[in-house]
Amino acid sequence: MHDQATALRKMAIQKNPAHKGSLRVIAVTSGKGGVGKTNFTVNIALALIDMGYRVIILDGDLGLANVDIACGVTPHFTLEHLLSGEKTIEEILVYGPKGLGILPGGSGVQDLANIERANLENVIRNLGRLEGLTDILIIDTGAGLGHTVTNFLKAADDIILLTTPEPTALTDAYGMLKALSSDDPEDPEDPEDKKIKVNVVVNRVAQETDARLTFERLENAVHKFLHGSVSLLGWVYEDPSVGKAIMNQEPLAIAYPTSSAYRCIQWIAGSVSGLYLAPPRKAAGIRGFLTQLLRR
Ligand SMILES: Nc1ncnc2c1ncn2[C@@H]1O[C@H](COP(=O)(O)OP(=O)(O)O)[C@@H](O)[C@H]1O
Ligand SMILES: [Mg+2]
Numbered sequence: 612m613h614d615q616a617t618a619l620r621k622m623a624i625q626k627n628p629a630h631k632g633s634l635r636v637i638a639v640t641s642g643k644g645g646v647g648k649t650n651f652t653v654n655i656a657l658a659l660i661d662m663g664y665r666v667i668i669l670d671g672d673l674g675l676a677n678v679d680i681a682c683g684v685t686p687h688f689t690l691e692h693l694l695s696g697e698k699t700i701e702e703i704l705v706y707g708p709k710g711l712g713i714l715p716g717g718s719g720v721q722d723l724a725n726i727e728r729a730n731l732e733n734v735i736r737n738l739g740r741l742e743g744l745t746d747i748l749i750i751d752t753g754a755g756l757g758h759t760v761t762n763f764l765k766a767a768d769d770i771i772l773l774t775t776p777e778p779t780a781l782t783d784a785y786g787m788l789k790a791l792s793s794d795d796p797e798d799p800e801d802p803e804d805k806k807i808k809v810n811v812v813v814n815r816v817a818q819e820t821d822a823r824l825t826f827e828r829l830e831n832a833v834h835k836f837l838h839g840s841v842s843l844l845g846w847v848y849e850d851p852s853v854g855k856a857i858m859n860q861e862p863l864a865i866a867y868p869t870s871s872a873y874r875c876i877q878w879i880a881g882s883v884s885g886l887y888l889a890p891p892r893k894a895a896g897i898r899g900f901l902t903q904l905l906r907r
Contacts, residue, residue, distance in 0.1 A: 642783025
């Protein structure tokens with residue numbers, strides 16, 4: 612029954628002209644670490660798969676190979692092997708639950724923004740094949756204000772900024788928005804660059820009002836001090852199932868599909884699916900993403 616519904620949704624997506632051609636690149640980020648990015652990324656990916664999309668995560672969290680641990684898979688190669696020409700995209704991709712694709716970044720993520728000319732063509736050819744392998748590429752950017760992170764964010768079609776209601780997380784989220792809106796001079800050829808739209812998710816809230824208050828604080832600061840715009844994409848409740856799932860190296864979507872946290876993430880996936888039907892900011896798929904990334 613479930614499989615049939617999934618198959619029907621897949622057909623609907625394939626028939627929908629909005630899905631033709633380019634894949635959508637979504638970057639998930641936060642000001643500081645530990646706010647729940649990796650958990651959110653893995654589970655929204657699984658929720659989107661249940662809706663009929665093919666999804667691959669690019670694990671850009673340096674050092675800690677978070678995404679594969681959360682999914683209980685062991686990759687052998689990373690983006691570094693692709694950049695050096697030793698491996699193809701198909702050889703570094705690993706598959707987790709529900710057919711979720713995982714591209715382990717390793718230190719290759721940092722290098723992606725600075726590929727040498729000699730390797731460029733090979734890398735673009737390999738990453739270009741992602742277009743045929745997935746509908747949505749979600750990048751778990753890792754935290755912090757490094758140039759790699761902001762470059763990824765600016766090149767992506769959609770940005771999801773995760774924060775918790777904690778003042779420190781909020782301050783760092785604001786810092787991230789500030790870096791995004793001031794980091795780069797405006798590009799006259801790309802008027803949309805001037806106004807980067809950021810979708811905010813408030814994680815670990817006790818109730819809806821916590822999420823709304825947290826978002827209002829961020830929004831007020833943005834309106835006072837920055838250009839750009841933020842919108843509240845959704846919130847996720849504080850839920851002990853999240854910690855339990857992580858301990859067992861099994862995604863929440865599999866271990867506790869009826870938990871309140873996962874139901875929030877499913878609801879957000881619905882909105883993200885709506886974003887998919889809106890015109891993307893760059894509209895140029897993986898090649899557009901790479902062009903943007905390399906131009907920075
Ligand atoms: N909604 C939530 N409810 C309870 N605990 C959460 C929730 N989201 C995240 N956590 C906890 O926060 C910790 C950090 O999550 P993680 O996804 O690794 O963060 P990040 O990738 O941002 O560093 C996890 O160990 C998890 O137990
Ligand atoms: Mg992480």
